[in-house]
Amino acid sequence: MQHLLDFPRKKSGPPRILILTPTRELAMQVADHARELAKHTHLDIATITGGVAYMNHAEVFSENQDIVVATTGRLLQYIKEENFDCRAVETLILDEADRMLDMGFAQDIETIAGETRWRKQTMLFSATLEGDAIKDFAERLLEEPVEVSANPSTRERKKIHQWYYRADDIEHKTKLLVNLLQQPEATRAIVFVRKRERVHELANWLREAGINTCWLEGEMVQAKRNEAIKRLTDGRVNVLIATDVAARGIDIPDVSHVFNFDMPRTADTYLHRIGRTGRAGKKGTAISLVEAHDHLLLGKIGRYIEEPLKARVIDELRPTTRAPSEKLTGKPSKKVLAKRAQKKKDEKEKPRVKKRHRDTKNIGKRRKPSAAGTPSASSDE
Known part of the structure; x- marks a missing residue:
């Protein structure tokens, strides 16, 4: 924005920044x-999205x-119809690039x-640069990029309290969730599920337990999505059930709990x-039902966030099955780690053999020397 203000154009035209x-x-x-940032400037800002009439x-x-x-979808449509002029774009910004890749928007x-x-500049923002897909994508799009990492401070990370409860099966898991949602501190909660079918199942189970919910799923029309979010933010319900795809991009304030x-x-x-x-500086709680x-x-999650998740138990809903062995955490045992370290050390200490290019060439099968070419033995008499 500062660049646009410092270097204003002489006459009006198409956008200089595309996000x-x-x-x-x-x-x-x-x-x-x-x-909000441009409130006291002359800058004009517009949106182009699907679900809006031409x-x-x-x-x-x-x-x-x-x-x-x-x-991307609606913008590309307008570009193909030659309604949107890209020639004035100076900066292209990709927000949540990892999510756009997950949703299949790479092409x-x-x-x-x-x-x-x-354009003169391209900026790519991503929650993570882990994995080959996002790295390859960045290499194709960016020229000599500078990577800037903004890791949250330990203080910020500690604002979210994380733990998990073990569940025997889906029925036990639902009882745990009902109990936790009925706690007075769960003032506004988002419950995440993997599949669309589970959204409606869980909504029915919670309704039977006396908990009213709203939900988001991938195929919902925009008006219904907006209504579901409004019901939550207005306080008519305090539980939202959503899949990862459906919850992308939504901004709901004052969420006290996230349930996996x-x-x-x-x-x-x-x-x-x-x-x-x-x-916004507030504390939160993230609970996983496992x-x-x-x-x-x-x-894997514990190693990724560099903080193992601790287990908790509700006395009246204790699991009846035994916890899996620690060997099932996916972390290599000390014996395996020691073997790997020794192998690495042996490879380091092994003398390196110089490989010359001529030694690697395919010289074919050598011919045996002919009899005529072999010197005959002579003896003095």
Whole structure:
């Protein structure tokens, strides 16, 4: 923004900064924050997202715009129809790039990047740079990038209290969740599940227990999504059930608890989930409900966040099954680690044999020397 103010253009035109986001909700949030920052300036900010009629975007094409925040699908449609001019874009910003890759937008982003090839700067924001997919994507899009890491301080991380409860089965897990949601400190909670089908199942189970909920799922129309979020923020209900895909980009204030009813598939997703609580300087609580098959992932999450999750028990709902062996945490045993260290040491101490290029060439099968070429033995008589 400061660059736009320091170097204003002489006449109005298409956007100079283009920000891509994975979801409509996130696009609206980014645009709202941008407008707040630009409140006392001449900068114009607009959004281009799906779920909005074309006529509502007409002013974006006809009027001056300095910053446009967009979702990839609708923007690409306008680019192909030659309604959106990319030639003035100086900076391309990819927000939550890891999420956009997860949602299958890589090809769309590369197409948009090609259309904005006159830009001077590209910025990629991601919660994590772990994994080959995001690294390869960054290499294709960025030229000689500078990596800036912003790790939360220990003080910030400790604002979210994390622990887990062991569950025997799905029925036991539901009873644990009902008990925890009925605690007075659970003022506003998000319950995460893996699949869309589980959203409705869990909503019915909680309703039978006297807990009213709202929910988000991937196929919901925008109006219903907005209504579900409004019911939660207005206080009509205090529990939201959502899948990871459906909850992307939503910003709900004052979330006291995050529950992992179904454990996430990756440690990275776990971080995204629990980041919904403990915001704006407030403390939060993240609770995982863990069945036997989840323990391997539990160990991985503990190593990823560099803090093992501690187990808790509700006296009247104690698990009847034994906890899995510590060997099932996925962490190599001391014996295996010692063997690996010794092998590494042996390889280090082994004398290196110099390999010359000529020795590696395929010289074919050597011929045996012919009889004529062999010297005959002579003797003095």
